[in-house]
Amino acid sequence: MRILEVDGISVTFDGFRAINNLSFAIEEPELRAVIGPNGAGKTTFMDIVTGKTRPDSGRVIWGEQNENLVGRSESAIAQAGIGRKFQKPTVFEAQTVTENLAMALKDNRSPLAVLFGRGHRTARIRELAAEIGLEDHLARPAGELSHGQKQWLEIGMLLAQEPRLLLVDEPAAGMTTAEREHTTDLLKRLAQKHAVVVVEHDMAFVRRLDCKVTVLHEGSVLAEGSLDHVTQNKDVIDVYLGR
Numbered sequence: 209m210r211i212l213e214v215d216g217i218s219v220t221f222d223g224f225r226a227i228n229n230l231s232f233a234i235e236e237p238e239l240r241a242v243i244g245p246n247g248a249g250k251t252t253f254m255d256i257v258t259g260k261t262r263p264d265s266g267r268v269i270w271g272e273q274n275e276n277l278v279g280r281s282e283s284a285i286a287q288a289g290i291g292r293k294f295q296k297p298t299v300f301e302a303q304t305v306t307e308n309l310a311m312a313l314k315d316n317r318s319p320l321a322v323l324f325g326r327g328h329r330t331a332r333i334r335e336l337a338a339e340i341g342l343e344d345h346l347a348r349p350a351g352e353l354s355h356g357q358k359q360w361l362e363i364g365m366l367l368a369q370e371p372r373l374l375l376v377d378e379p380a381a382g383m384t385t386a387e388r389e390h391t392t393d394l395l396k397r398l399a400q401k402h403a404v405v406v407v408e409h410d411m412a413f414v415r416r417l418d419c420k421v422t423v424l425h426e427g428s429v430l431a432e433g434s435l436d437h438v439t440q441n442k443d444v445i446d447v448y449l450g451r
Contacts, residue, residue: 356387
């Protein structure tokens, strides 16, 4: 089922057309990689979807009700079910893994939730920690974690908000080989239940994701398909691979 569609989106900054009539759709569940050279519009695309940037024209269509998210606040879009992980992890380093996950948990203020909340929250925190591979680190301050572990913790904090779509920006940057493999496996697992869009430069990492790839160039879709398909496209070779 289609969960997100950007439809004819364009935006210009100081005369520079960052996004140019961009249109493509994401399914739920799905794992999608978005690649492209610097300046292709990858970050601006995420900024528009999350409400940080308002486009000059076009629509961002969300969910079964085909809501147009353009003009809605960043917080309203997050509450609608869109989570974003930036390249640099933003965790609370003085707090433990447990405390970070607890602060991120989506609040449920119903009487039953308040009555039985503590036990449920503890179980949910353990479930999230197991999902991201940090179940043995719950008592550790986040500042003691490796770079990769901080990335996984931030993904766990996003999952605590129960998003339907996760936008993940360059997760492989700065990771060890083992951390990259764990991250790939984690994203592929999450994409069995969620829509996951990964913006990435590392082609080896994208290949391991083994998913549909959207190539952006000058703010538009240049090619779409498997990694093998798009990397054999002459236009992609010319503008992205530099041959």
